Amino acid sequence: MPRPPAPRKTTGRPARISREEIIRTARRIVTEDGADRLTMRRLATEIGSTPMALYHHVRDKEELLLLLLDDHAARSLRRPEPPPADPRDRVLAAATAIHEVLAACPWIVEVLTADDLMSTSALWFVEQIVAGLTESGLSLDEAVRGYRTIWYYTAGEILVHATSARRRSTDDRPTYRDQVFAALDPAELPLLSRAAPRWTPLTAEDTYEQGLRALLTGLLSHTPA
Amino acid sequence: MPRPPAPRKTTGRPARISREEIIRTARRIVTEDGADRLTMRRLATEIGSTPMALYHHVRDKEELLLLLLDDHAARSLRRPEPPPADPRDRVLAAATAIHEVLAACPWIVEVLTADDLMSTSALWFVEQIVAGLTESGLSLDEAVRGYRTIWYYTAGEILVHATSARRRSTDDRPTYRDQVFAALDPAELPLLSRAAPRWTPLTAEDTYEQGLRALLTGLLSHTPA
DNA sequence: GCTACTTTTCTTACATGTATAAAAACTTAC
DNA sequence: GTAAGTTTTTATACATGTAAGAAAAGTAGC
Numbered sequence: 001m002p003r004p005p006a007p008r009k010t011t012g013r014p015a016r017i018s019r020e021e022i023i024r025t026a027r028r029i030v031t032e033d034g035a036d037r038l039t040m041r042r043l044a045t046e047i048g049s050t051p052m053a054l055y056h057h058v059r060d061k062e063e064l065l066l067l068l069l070d071d072h073a074a075r076s077l078r079r080p081e082p083p084p085a086d087p088r089d090r091v092l093a094a095a096t097a098i099h100e101v102l103a104a105c106p107w108i109v110e111v112l113t114a115d116d117l118m119s120t121s122a123l124w125f126v127e128q129i130v131a132g133l134t135e136s137g138l139s140l141d142e143a144v145r146g147y148r149t150i151w152y153y154t155a156g157e158i159l160v161h162a163t164s165a166r167r168r169s170t171d172d173r174p175t176y177r178d179q180v181f182a183a184l185d186p187a188e189l190p191l192l193s194r195a196a197p198r199w200t201p202l203t204a205e206d207t208y209e210q211g212l213r214a215l216l217t218g219l220l221s222h223t224p225a
Numbered sequence: 226m227p228r229p230p231a232p233r234k235t236t237g238r239p240a241r242i243s244r245e246e247i248i249r250t251a252r253r254i255v256t257e258d259g260a261d262r263l264t265m266r267r268l269a270t271e272i273g274s275t276p277m278a279l280y281h282h283v284r285d286k287e288e289l290l291l292l293l294l295d296d297h298a299a300r301s302l303r304r305p306e307p308p309p310a311d312p313r314d315r316v317l318a319a320a321t322a323i324h325e326v327l328a329a330c331p332w333i334v335e336v337l338t339a340d341d342l343m344s345t346s347a348l349w350f351v352e353q354i355v356a357g358l359t360e361s362g363l364s365l366d367e368a369v370r371g372y373r374t375i376w377y378y379t380a381g382e383i384l385v386h387a388t389s390a391r392r393r394s395t396d397d398r399p400t401y402r403d404q405v406f407a408a409l410d411p412a413e414l415p416l417l418s419r420a421a422p423r424w425t426p427l428t429a430e431d432t433y434e435q436g437l438r439a440l441l442t443g444l445l446s447h448t449p450a
Numbered sequence: 451g452c453t454a455c456t457t458t459t460c461t462t463a464c465a466t467g468t469a470t471a472a473a474a475a476c477t478t479a480c
Numbered sequence: 481g482t483a484a485g486t487t488t489t490t491a492t493a494c495a496t497g498t499a500a501g502a503a504a505a506g507t508a509g510c
Contacts, residue, residue, distance in 0.1 A: 010456090010457080010506090010507085011455075011456050011457070011506070011507045011508075012455085012456040012457025012458065012505080012506060012507075013456080013457050013458040013459070013504065013505040013506050014457085014458075014505070014506060015457080015458060015459090016458080016459075017458095017459090039495080039496065039497085040496080040497065040498080041495085041496075041497090049459075049460090050459065050460055050461085051460095051497085051498080052459075052460065052461085052498075052499090053458070053459050053460070055498075055499095056457085056458055056459075057458095060497080060498075061496095061497065061498090113334060113384045113385055113387070113388035120405055123405070123409075123414055123417060124413070124414070126417060127413075127414045127415075127416055127417050130416045130417065130420065131416055134416065140416065140419060140420055140423070141420075141423060141427060143416070143420075144420050144423065144424065144427050145427060145430070145432050145435065145436075146439075148427070148428065148432070148436075149378070149432070149435075149436035149439065149440075151381070151385070152378050152381035152382040152385060152436065153374070153377050153378040153381055153440070154381070155381040155384065155385055156376070156377035156378055156379070156380040156381025156382070156384065157377040157381070159380065159381065159384060160376070160377060160380055176291070180345055180348070184348075188349070188352075189348055189349070189352045190352075191352055191355045191356055191359065191365065191368070192348060192351060192352050192355065194365060195355065195365055195366075195368075195369050198365070198366060198369065199369065202366060202369050202370060202373070203373065205370070207370050207373070207374065210370065210374075211370075211373075211374035211377065213443070214371075214374065214440065214443035214444045214446070215374075215378070215439065215440050215443050216443065217442065217443035217446050218438070218439035218440050218441065218442035218443030218444070218446070219439045219443070221439070221442050221443070221446065235476090235477085235486090235487080236476070236477045236478075236485075236486050236487070237475080237476060237477075237485085237486040237487025237488065238474065238475040238476050238486080238487050238488040238489070239475070239476060239487085239488075240487080240488060240489090241488080241489075242488095242489095264465080264466065264467085265466080265467065265468080266465085266466075266467090274489075274490090275489065275490055275491080276466095276467085276468080276490095277468075277469090277470095277489075277490065277491085278488070278489050278490075280468075280469095281487085281488060281489075282488095285467080285468075286466095286467065286468090451510100452509100452510080453508100453509085453510080454507100454508085454509085454510100455506105455507085455508085455509105456505100456506085456507080456508105457504100457505090457506080457507105458503105458504080458505080458506095459502105459503080459504070459505090460501105460502085460503070460504085461500105461501090461502075461503085462499105462500090462501090462502095463498100463499085463500085463501105464497105464498090464499080464500105465496100465497095465498095465499105466495100466496080466497090467494105467495095467496090468493100468494090468495095469492105469493085469494080469495105470491100470492085470493085470494100471490100471491090471492085471493105472489105472490080472491080472492095473488105473489080473490070473491090474487100474488080474489070474490085475486100475487085475488080475489090476485105476486080476487080476488095477484100477485085477486080477487100478483100478484085478485080478486100479482100479483085479484080479485100480481100480482085480483080480484100
């Protein structure tokens with residue numbers, strides 16, 4: 001039975017590496033060589049430790065990437081100065097800021113699906129979104145639902161784009177989409193056939209904000225279901 | 226130059242396994258034991274072959290999962306009978322049908338981010354969405370953009386929910402969200418603090434259709450950007 | 451000093467996806 | 481028949497995340 005009446009220093013073997021050092025080194029590897037070069041073994045080697053030692057400071061690789069995302073958000077997220085007066089514009093500004101920061105993270109795919117709040121650094125922006133929605137007439141519950149709807153849209157946009165971008169760089173096989181479009185039957189799917197040549201350029205367009213505006217319009221319109 | 230005037234058989238070593246057999250066996254494993262039990266080694270064993278033999282019929286595991294998703298969609302997707310008369314309702318019905326089928330696929334997370342058209346079986350539904358949007362007054366380009374916006378929202382909703390569901394079943398650690406909410410400062414984030422106890426129940430609600438309706442309202446409102 | 455306890459680190463081992471190259475099983479040309 | 485060519489299958493090997501347990505390095509009480 002250990003009975004530590006005098007809470008002196010810390011007992012046990014002293015740590016030689018810290019979570020901060022892990023994150024710092026991981027960030028360096030990612031920025032220098034890309035996210036796919038970040039392995040637990042390499043990270044351990046560069047820190048001068050062993051892979052399993054990392055696991056005492058980080059639950060698993062996914063948590064490490066989450067910490068990396070948080071680190072990135074804390075450095076990059078800038079609150080709009082001055083905040084827009086119109087509540088709708090505040091929602092737009094906050095969501096766009098979050099989207100912008102996330103879109104810059106290549107390793108995001110493995111983490112983003114984690115939860116709906118990805119970073120403490122982003123909480124202020126979430127608050128802005130909920131605030132803008134309530135000031136526009138939504139109840140608190142409705143505003144939270146509205147935020148979550150915006151989050152789904154944002155996460156989906158980022159994930160789909162990030163994955164297809166990664167695929168383009170890793171892979172030279174024709175996309176599934178190309179195969180599908182090549183075999184379209186104009187009789188059965190007339191609009192898709194007509195749209196086929198326009199599809200790829202339309203996909204490349206950055207329409208996040210446009211979609212966000214539409215979504216916001218709908219959220220604030222109070223149409224009866 | 227081989228000139229096969231008599232369309233004999235095919236040249237080369239005859240195949241002992243087929244893509245269909247692979248998919249069939251994979252489907253059985255997934256339905257019987259869950260998607261996480263589907264490994265290339267086990268699949269090969271159950272077919273009576275070797276892991277690498279699979280790779281002649283399937284590019285990699287991701288393609289296998291994509292084929293599995295397609296298979297699932299082909300079996301489950303049912304066209305609404307009769308199709309709703311109102312174009313807006315047709316969009317709703319088609320998107321909801323896709324959402325429903327995808328939400329039933331546990332292995333979807335690894336595949337869904339693949340592209341914006343995940344299954345040939347779903348093309349008819351995509352056509353319905355684009356058609357409903359054009360009939361509501363959008364140009365073809367706008368309708369395709371609108372479809373993609375709907376797709377981002379749908380994919381995001383599915384991915385976020387699927388991942389958090391998986392986490393709950395695999396994991397007993399407190400969620401990141403719980404940790405974040407436990408440390409909220411009501412002075413700085415008043416709305417989030419107030420919403421904190423309501424957050425988890427709100428997350429559990431199925432609000433896909435509600436969000437979709439809002440999005441659709443916005444897409445059809447033609448608000449100037 | 452020594453023993454008990456705690457915390458961190460290290461060693462070893464395994465499951466997994468898949469790259470690579472060799473072998474096998476065919477057809478066709480002679 | 482044999483040789484060449486083609487396609488599928490198999491054997492082997494590697495990189496990766498990480499589980500399990502032993503070892504190390506400290507503190508506290510004696």
